[in-house]
Structure formats: C-alpha cells, structure tokens
Amino acid sequence: MGYLCDFCGEQRSIVYCRSDAASLCLSCDRNVHSANALSKRHSRTLACERCNSQPAFVRCIEEKISLCQNCDWTGHCSSNTSPAHKRQAVNCYSGCPSAAELSNMWSFLLELPSVGDSTCEQGMGSMSIADDRPMDSQDPQGKDNVQDTPFLVEASEDVDKSQVWMKSLTPVIDPRFQNVDQAAGSTSSAMPKVAFCFKVFLSGAKGPAVCEDDSFYGDFSMDEVDLNIENYEELFGVACNNPEELFDNDGIDGIFGTKNMSGSNCRGAYAAEGSSVGVNVMQPAISNAASADSTISCKTEPNLCFARQTHSGISFSGLTGEISTGDYQDCGASAMLNMGEPPWYHPLGPESSMPSTSRNDAVMRYKEKKKARKFEKKVRYETRKARADVRRRVKGRFVKAGDAYDYDPLSPSRSY
DNA sequence: GTCCACAGGGCTACCACAGCGCCAG
DNA sequence: GTCTGGCGCTGTGGTAGCCCTGTGG
Numbered sequence: 513m514g515y516l517c518d519f520c521g522e523q524r525s526i527v528y529c530r531s532d533a534a535s536l537c538l539s540c541d542r543n544v545h546s547a548n549a550l551s552k553r554h555s556r557t558l559a560c561e562r563c564n565s566q567p568a569f570v571r572c573i574e575e576k577i578s579l580c581q582n583c584d585w586t587g588h589c590s591s592n593t594s595p596a597h598k599r600q601a602v603n604c605y606s607g608c609p610s611a612a613e614l615s616n617m618w619s620f621l622l623e624l625p626s627v628g629d630s631t632c633e634q635g636m637g638s639m640s641i642a643d644d645r646p647m648d649s650q651d652p653q654g655k656d657n658v659q660d661t662p663f664l665v666e667a668s669e670d671v672d673k674s675q676v677w678m679k680s681l682t683p684v685i686d687p688r689f690q691n692v693d694q695a696a697g698s699t700s701s702a703m704p705k706v707a708f709c710f711k712v713f714l715s716g717a718k719g720p721a722v723c724e725d726d727s728f729y730g731d732f733s734m735d736e737v738d739l740n741i742e743n744y745e746e747l748f749g750v751a752c753n754n755p756e757e758l759f760d761n762d763g764i765d766g767i768f769g770t771k772n773m774s775g776s777n778c779r780g781a782y783a784a785e786g787s788s789v790g791v792n793v794m795q796p797a798i799s800n801a802a803s804a805d806s807t808i809s810c811k812t813e814p815n816l817c818f819a820r821q822t823h824s825g826i827s828f829s830g831l832t833g834e835i836s837t838g839d840y841q842d843c844g845a846s847a848m849l850n851m852g853e854p855p856w857y858h859p860l861g862p863e864s865s866m867p868s869t870s871r872n873d874a875v876m877r878y879k880e881k882k883k884a885r886k887f888e889k890k891v892r893y894e895t896r897k898a899r900a901d902v903r904r905r906v907k908g909r910f911v912k913a914g915d916a917y918d919y920d921p922l923s924p925s926r927s928y
Numbered sequence: 929g930t931c932c933a934c935a936g937g938g939c940t941a942c943c944a945c946a947g948c949g950c951c952a953g
Numbered sequence: 954g955t956c957t958g959g960c961g962c963t964g965t966g967g968t969a970g971c972c973c974t975g976t977g978g
Contacts, residue, residue, distance in 0.1 A: 893946095893947080893948095895946075895947075896945090896946070896947080899944095899945075899946065900944095900945095903943095903944070903945080904944095905943075905944095906943080907942090907943090908942080908943080909941095909942055909943035909944080910942085910943040910944040910945075911943070911944070912943095912944060912945090913944080913945085915944095
C-alpha cells in the first residue's frame with residue numbers, strides 16, 4: 513500500500529517536489545506545476561517508495577524500488593543483505609514533461625502500478641514540456657493524444673531506446689559504475705579521480721539516430737533544452753579540458769547549479785572514480801543530515817549530488833581530470849554547507865585535509881551568491897519602481913517633494 | 929553546565945506618492 | 954449606458970530598529 517498524493521489524497525503519490533515538500537501523483541503534479549512559470553521550475557523526482565518523505569535519488573533494480581539517500585543507505589549500505597544490488601540514478605525534472613519523456617527518463621516507470629491507472633495515466637498523457645497545446649488535445653479522429661501510445665508501446669517494446677536517449681541529456685549510467693562494490697579496490701589512485709561522462713548530441717535537434725520516430729519524442733526537441741551546441745560551449749568552455757570549469761569559479765554554484773539539464777533545475781552529478789572512497793559512501797547520521805538538508809535547503813535550490821555515490825553509477829565521460837577535494841566537496845554541496853559538512857564528509861579521512869581557508873572562501877562565496885539570489889525580487893509595477901528609484905529619502909524613508917533629504921538616488925549630494 | 933554580554937544576521941515597519949479600482953452622481 | 958470626480962488602497966526602495974541566534978568569557 514503506497515502513500516497517497518498530498519494534493520488529491522486519492523491517487524498514490526509518485527513524484528516528490530522539493531520546492532513544495534510534497535508527494536504528488538502524476539496527475540496532480542501536472543496540475544500543480546503547470547499553474548505558473550515559477551511552479552514549472554520546481555524540480556521533481558520520484559518519491560522514495562520506502563519513506564515517501566524524501567526525494568528518491570537511486571532506484572534499486574533488484575528490488576524495483578526507488579530510494580532516497582537515507583533509505584538507500586539503510587537498505588544497501590548498512591546491511592549485508594543487499595549490498596550488491598544494482599542501482600540506477602533517478603533523474604529529476606521540471607516543467608511538465610510528457611508521458612513519453614517521463615518514460616524516457618525513468619524507463620522503470622512502467623513498473624509502477626499506479627502509473628497505469630486511469631487518472632495518472634491521463635495526467636501523464638496530457639503532459640508536455642512546452643505546454644504548447646491543450647492538455648487534453650485529441651486528434652480529429654478522437655484518438656488519444658499521440659503521446660500516450662508511444663509511451664505504452666514504444667517503451668515496452670524497446671526500453672533501450674529511452675535509455676539511449678536519456679544518455680544524451682543526462683549523466684550516463686555508466687556500466688562501469690553500476691556496481692561499485694564489485695569494482696572497489698580495482699583502482700588505486702590516492703586522489704579521487706572524477707570521470708565526466710557527458711554525452712551530448714551536438715548535431716542536434718531531436719535525438720540519436722536510433723530514435724528516429726518523431727512521434728516518440730513528440731514535442732521534445734533540443735531547442736527546448738539548454739544543452740544545445742552554443743550552450744555546450746558556454747557551459748564547458750571551448751576546450752572543455754578542465755573539469756573545474758564545469759563548476760563556477762567558486763566551485764560551488766557552477767553550471768550544474770544554474771544551468772538546466774534536460775530542462776530541469778536539477779543539479780548535475782558526478783562520481784568519484786576508483787579508490788576506496790567510492791565504496792563507503794556515507795554514514796547513517798550523515799545520510800540523515802543530507803536528507804534533512806534536501807528537505808530544507810533544497811526548497812530553494814534543489815540539487816542532487818552523487819559525489820562518491822559511485823554505486824549510483826553517474827559519471828561523465830569524455831572529460832577526465834582531477835579536481836581538488838575542496839571543489840568537489842563544494843559541488844552540489846552548496847546547500848549542505850548551510851548545515852555543516854556535506855554528507856560524504858569523512859572527519860578522519862584524507863579528503864578532509866582541504867585547506868580550511870580555501871573552503872571558507874568557497875563557503876563565503878556561496879553565501880554571497882545565495883544572498884544575492886535570495887533578495888531577487890519580482891517587481892510587479894515597473895513604473896512604481898522607477899519612481900521609487902528616484903525618490904529622495906530621509907533615513908530610508910520617502911520624503912515629501914521639496915522637503916530636506918539625506919539621500920538622493922540620482923545624486924550623492926544632500927539637501928542640508 | 930549555566931549565565932551574561934556582545935556580534936552578526938534576518939526581518940519588518942516606515943515614509944511619499946502615482947496609479948489603479950471602485951463607487952456615486 | 955457612458956462619463957467624471959472623489960476616495961481608498963497598493964506597491965515601490967533604503968534605512969533604522971527590533972528580534973533571534975551563535976559565540977566567547
């Protein structure tokens with residue numbers, strides 16, 4: 513028996529919205545997040561099917577269950593029963609993706625029992641990222657929305673298609689990292705190397721050649737995604753040789769924090785390759801902290817970080833290099849910094865030897881950025897703003913025209 | 929462990945006034 | 954039904970002051 517949607521209270525909840533801190537069925541997810549432009553930007557992912565109070569970040573292929581960090585730890589890392597389970601990263605999304613797009617993103621979605629039920633299926637069928645057509649549009653013959661059929665047929669016939677396509681948009685589930693427990697000890701680098709595997713179909717518009725069925729991908733084109741070729745260069749720089757450039761100069765809020773992947777606000781992920789650091793991912797308490805953080809801080813800045821979560825199998829290939837411990841601590845840890853150490857922090861580990869000054873600098877830069885973002889304000893009336901911008905003040909308060917003032921936005925001079 | 933002082937950050941009220949909506953004539 | 958004038962409300966930015974939290978003695 514699953515948990516019920518926080519919104520309708522009728523359907524089983526499927527996805528988790530960090531911004532709303534709510535578990536929703538697909539239908540309500542669609543309804544709630546199509547309300548306005550801001551809600552469309554909410555980053556959602558599958559809800560943890562175990563606790564249902566946290567966003568899932570991996571899916572256990574063996575158990576066919578989506579798990580949050582905490583439950584993943586509880587179920588896989590802290591027990592001997594299933595440490596070798598293969599797990600797949602769960603991608604997050606924003607906007608109003610179609611059923612096909614969701615099935616692309618989560619091929620295992622077909623396994624979910626409630627996806628096929630009437631309400632949610634309808635909700636999914638009406639989903640569209642571009643939202644450029646009526647929700648319940650039907651063709652003149654009265655057939656179902658074109659998105660529905662491919663979702664049920666194409667995906668079931670050839671799930672690999674969707675997986676291949678997803679690889680073009682998101683960090684790839686690299687088979688080498690599918691089960692890091694098996695690979696543990698196979699490498700010996702002292703410093704954790706970070707393998708970036710970020711396959712982008714620069715050519716184009718729709719998707720890989722293997723997926724030429726336009727109907728399958730419907731309205732989803734690369735034009736709607738930030739990752740076009742221009743953005744690729746923007747994101748990675750011309751040379752793309754330096755992984756550090758993938759992150760901002762402060763190592764905290766880089767492109768993965770501000771640029772969308774697959775149109776989502778989801779922070780990208782990377783995995784530490786090799787060495788023992790990839791095995792013991794986090795301690796239970798730390799995992800809890802991370803989960804708590806994901807609930808609190810990620811409301812405004814959703815992120816996922818798979819640093820050292822090598823079992824989650826995220827990697828970026830094609831760009832390989834080393835980054836400093838500090839940088840990769842900070843990456844994706846922007847929210848974590850508010851609550852102390854990031855979840856993969858090992859107090860006694862060699863990685864903790866990052867110079868405190870650089871870390872503090874990074875924290876300070878992050879806080880400044882966060883502060884700047886926080887005070888972003890949407891002005892409803894530009895005319896009033898323009899007027900207020902030129903109005904004279906005394907101690908911050910507006911004064912009558914002609915009265916003495918101590919602050920003039922147009923001039924540093926004072927009237928007295 | 930408890931108490932106190934201090935520092936720092938967050939939040940909010942305050943101000944004038946143009947523009948808007950509403951209502952009566 | 955349409956137009957006009959009056960009235961009340963809203964929102965805009967910088968600052969002071971209050972409140973809360975964290976830190977050190």
